Amino acid sequence: MAESPQSFVRAHREGATGEVWGIGELARELDTTARAIRFYESKGLLDPQRVGATRVYGRRERARLQLILRAKSLGLSLREIKRYLDLYGERGEGRSKQLEMVVQRTGEMIAELEAKRAEIDKTLAELRHIRRESQKTLDARED
Incomplete structure (x- = not known):
């Protein structure tokens, strides 16, 4: 039986002190909209995990979203933000x-x-x- 998105989030929170968020939670916490988050995902700026059709965001994606929002508020284009994010590798290179x-x-x-x-x-x-x-x-x- 497939795990529900809610139980996935709950299980990961209990085991890792809140390291995953649903899209609505993340939007509220970072004062943006779920629509904006989905837009950034469609542009390749975010890559959340999926549980079924539900997006689940970890600390890495949360940090990336914070950076995207800050960069946008400073006037950077999505192209510039993507280029910046793409420079950073999995191990920090x-x-x-x-x-x-x-x-x-x-x-x-x-x-x-x-x-x-x-x-x-x-x-x-x-x-x-x-x-x-x-x-x-x-x-x-x-x-």
Whole structure:
């Protein structure tokens, strides 16, 4: 008789202090949706175990999902995230390449943000000038 997903999760929790999650649990815990998790799986970013048709996520997949969500919040594309994740092997090989990629990409992102900040500062200065001049003109008319 096949083991049910619920009994699989329960058995692994009891034996390994909570090292597996169902998709709904994982979504709630990491403040995302089951749909998003399935999407990341369809893009090859996650590879959960299956018990029948039910997805079961271990610590590795949970850590990968946390990394995906953080990388997305920082503006990385799914292609960049996949390339980063694919560098890391089963036994940790590729970690140096991952770190090199992080150093390079974060440097690029910092430069992009600094350029945007410079543009914003320039626009703010121009708007402040226009406001001051407009206020002066308005004040002169009220006298």
